[in-house]
Amino acid sequence: MDIKKLAAEVKDYVIELRREFHMYPEKSGEEIRTSRRIKEELDKMGILNTNAGGTGIIATIKGEKPGKTVALRADMDALEVSEKNDKPYKSKNEGLMHACGHDGHTAMLLGVAKILSEIKSELPGTVKLIFQPAEEVAQGALRMIDDGAMDGVDNIFGMHLWSGLPTGKVSVEAGPRMAAVDVFDITVQGKGGHGSAPHxxxxxxxVASNIVMALQTIVSREFTPLEPLVVTVGKLVAGTRFNVLASEAKLEGTNRYFNPKTKDVLPQAIERIAKQVAAGYRAEAYVNYKFATSPVINDLESSSLAAKAAEKIVGRDGLVEYEKVMGGEDFAEYLKLAPGVFALVGIGNEKKGTNYPHHNPNFDLDEDVLEIGVALYLQYALDYLNQN
Incomplete structure (x- = not known):
């Protein structure tokens, strides 16, 4: 079976879908139009599908030969980003944009579905396609799991189109690949007054400003420098006008790490510093801490299988090693239930302007890579199912 040829045959179909999804981005958990279009396409193919996780969809393709079950996953939500690209497929939904590549992921998995619907007589086992909502808020995977996405699954494969990698390069290393994500918010309660009489x-x-600065010492002075850790306060809101002392301030932030033991001590460090810094200034601080998702850790055997699959698609030179990243991915939740691998597929092409960082308003995809993604999804699934 010529996987690359099959992927080439659906290239135009995938690009067309990707552009449509890009024009109509939807917020996490509100992917109503996207979900409807996915279902319409699957129904045309005659593929059994059910709603899950709110706006998510699980599609099942059973081969005519018995075998194991492998799952392929794509995410489908967009971001609250105003697009700056001037393209025919520019976002039509003001303030929303597919600035992370999820439009490509969804389109590629529909391309895979189209191929599988035509070759299922040769399929030794079952392929589950997981179209997941709400990845950007780290809630979608758990919702899909609750609704049966991983029931009966023996192995799972996912991927992310990645602007930090050159076009067509593929990374599937074993071990830690993407960081755990925690989120926290801190409310500082002070005492209002006139700006001319701060005493x-x-x-x-x-108080809030000093808490932000003090939190930075967690990384530099409380944890080993041999392991990655990020503590970031991304939002601070306080005050009502220039001459009024703010009586309250609210901070929001995120922590990223790979060592599972970090989650046992990091929340206490955040709370201790926030409360004690606040007390030093005669204020009070209240901390709310949540574990969003675990680190993505690729299974050794699955990574080996993925590497062999990738070599068939992009050649030995196309398979590269890429440093783990501090970005998070709730694909980690699936890996708790079955072995699997998460791949990074390069879309970085300076000439095409597709090397902007993820979540940037100028982010775009090198659409020639969509064909590679389809082939890699398919090759991995077939190689897994055809193992002795």
Whole structure:
């Protein structure tokens, strides 16, 4: 079976779908139009599918030969980003954009579905296609799992189109690949007053600012420098006008790491510093901490299988090693239930302007890579199912 030829035959179909999804991006958990279009395409192919995880869809293709079950996963939500690209397929939904490649993931998996629907007589086992919502808020995977996405699954494969890798290069290393994601918010309670008499109040802006700075010492002074750890405060809101002492400040942030033991001590460090810094300024701090998703850790055997599959598609030179990243992915939740692998597939092409960082308003895909993604999904699934 010529996988590359089969992928080439659906290339135009996949590009057309990707552009449609790009024009109509939807927020996490609100992917109503996207979900409807996925279902319409699957129904045309005669593929059994069910809703799951709210707006997600699980499609099942059973081969005519008995065998194991492998799952392929794509995410489908967009981001609250205003697109700056001037392309015919530019986002039509103001303030929303597919700035991370999920439109490509969804389109590629539909391309895989189209091929599988035509070759299922040769399929030794079952392929589950997981179209997942709400990845950007780390909620979709668990919702899909609750609705049966991993029931009966023996192995799972996912991928992310990646602008940090040159076009067509593939990374499937074993071990840690993407970081755990925790999120926290801190409310600082001070005492309002007139800006001209700061001694009569407790300035929540000053307190919050010192908490932000103090939190940076967690990485540099409380954890080993031999293991990656990020503590970031991404949002600080306080005050109502220039001459009023802020009585309250709210901070929001995220932590990233790979060592599972970190989650046992990091929340306590955040709370200790926030509360004690606040107390030093006669204020109070209240911390809310949540574990969003675990680190993505690729299974050794699955990574080996994926590497062999990738070599068949992009050649030995196309398979590269790429440093693990501090970005998070709730694909990790699937890996808790079955061995699998998460691949990074390069789309970085300076000439085509597809080397912007993810979540950037100028982010775009090198659409020639979509064909590679389809082939890699398919090759991995077939190689897994055809193992002795």
């Amino acid at each position: 009569e109040g407790v300035d929540a802006v000053v």
